[in-house]
Amino acid sequence: MAKSDLDTKKIKTAIIGSGNIGTDLMIKIAESSDVLEVGCVIGIDEASEGLAMARERGFATSHEGVEGAQKLDVWKDVKIVFDATSAYAHAKHDAICEAENKQMVDLTPAAIGPYCVPVVNMDAHLDAPNVNMVTCGGQATIPMVYAVSRVSDSVPYAEIVASVSSRSAGPGTRANIDEFTRTTAKGIEQVGGAQKGKAIIILNPAEPPMIMRDTVYALSVGGKEEDVRKSVANMVADVQAYVPGYRLKQEVQFESFTGNNKLHIPGLGTYEGTKVTIFLEVEGAGHYLPKYAGNLDIMTSAGMGTAEAIARKKFGAAA
Structure with a gap:
């Protein structure tokens, strides 16, 4: 199916982590975001349900971590990267994205970037290269x-x-x-x-x-x-x-x-x-x-909302 004119104006994202949070975020972006689109989904288990769902939806995938994603054609077009892995792994992912000037939205508790809670202080951190969604x-x-x-x-x-x-x-x-x-x-x-x-x-x-x-x-x-x-x-x-x-x-x-x-x-x-x-x-x-997993839903909703605001301010996405 050919992309609409609106789709071509969307900002491409990558999601690191094909577990519960990463998969929910992928579906939220695909089904409800007016300014973001999924460029690729990144994991380390080729047989994971999240990567399988991404492939079914036609998204590029890598089961070799960020290093594998860097080999994908779509990677060069990705402007915003979500990290839904672990605090330990995030430091490595952040270093890679910083070197390539890609915006990071961190859904781990690593807290490398400033804490961001959309209804409290999101506007204060839209220019930060890495924003942390706390927990x-x-x-x-x-x-x-x-x-x-x-x-x-x-x-x-x-x-x-x-x-x-x-x-x-x-x-x-x-x-x-x-x-x-x-x-x-x-x-x-x-x-x-x-x-x-x-x-x-x-x-x-x-x-x-x-x-x-x-x-x-x-x-x-x-x-x-x-x-x-x-x-x-x-x-x-x-x-x-x-x-x-x-x-x-x-x-x-x-x-x-x-x-x-x-x-x-x-x-x-x-x-x-x-x-x-x-x-x-x-x-x-x-x-x-x-629906009982509201703890994960509030993270993915906050992360997507923050990324949408960044996409509008930093990358000129259509409002």
């Missing part, structure tokens, strides 16, 4: 921490607990647990606005598989309850623009700590303020992954 837990919870911090005098501490189905945690996720906790905690601080952040991930083996659930605890100093409620509701709506299954599970909870009832945080000190508790659920869109 699935970070994409789900950092917007909530920021929603609290933007209407507070300060947020001395924020902690998030991300619970995901063990079925939605592939080899890459399991290999990156330590990086997940460190990167998410830093993102809570650098993007969310908390002075100190902590992150916990739980892989839940429950059957039937559970939808991603996230709990956010944030200590607000100087924030008014009604302002926090409104800020959280507005941020939920902003995230729903690209992840429709993102929602509050119940009303935001508040607990006041003042006077003789101050809050002591081990290692940090004693504070007066309001403990804000936010309960979230993230249901996936079901493009490739089951």
Whole structure:
């Protein structure tokens, strides 16, 4: 089938990683992006389901990693590269793409480039050669921490607990647990606005598989309850623009700590303020992954949205 005029204006991308995240991203771009197109899909297992699906859709593939992709005719036309492998492998991939002046969108917890959470700070990093999408837990919870911090005098501490189905945690996720906790905690601080952040991930083996659930605890100093409620509701709506299954599970909870009832945080000190508790659920869109895998869907949705914004600003893609 001949490409339409619109297709010829799209920016070619490469996806490194043919696992759950890479395959879902491939389908999202192919079926819903107005400014991006899949140039090639890169893996290391010729028999992987992701590479098989890419070949079925007519996309160029390499099962010999990025080195194999560099031999493909389409590689020279690729402007944006997604990395959906591991934090360990990303350093090598980034070096190759930097040398060839290709934009990198990092979906691993490597955090070589600046942290990017679309609804909070995407516009600030559209010129960076490498942007990091933090983690699935970070994409789900950092917007909530920021929603609290933007209407507070300060947020001395924020902690998030991300619970995901063990079925939605592939080899890459399991290999990156330590990086997940460190990167998410830093993102809570650098993007969310908390002075100190902590992150916990739980892989839940429950059957039937559970939808991603996230709990956010944030200590607000100087924030008014009604302002926090409104800020959280507005941020939920902003995230729903690209992840429709993102929602509050119940009303935001508040607990006041003042006077003789101050809050002591081990290692940090004693504070007066309001403990804000936010309960979230993230249901996936079901493009490739089951709907319970909202943890992966929010990553691919955020990554694609960021790449589309970069394509428009840096490469002149049609709006």
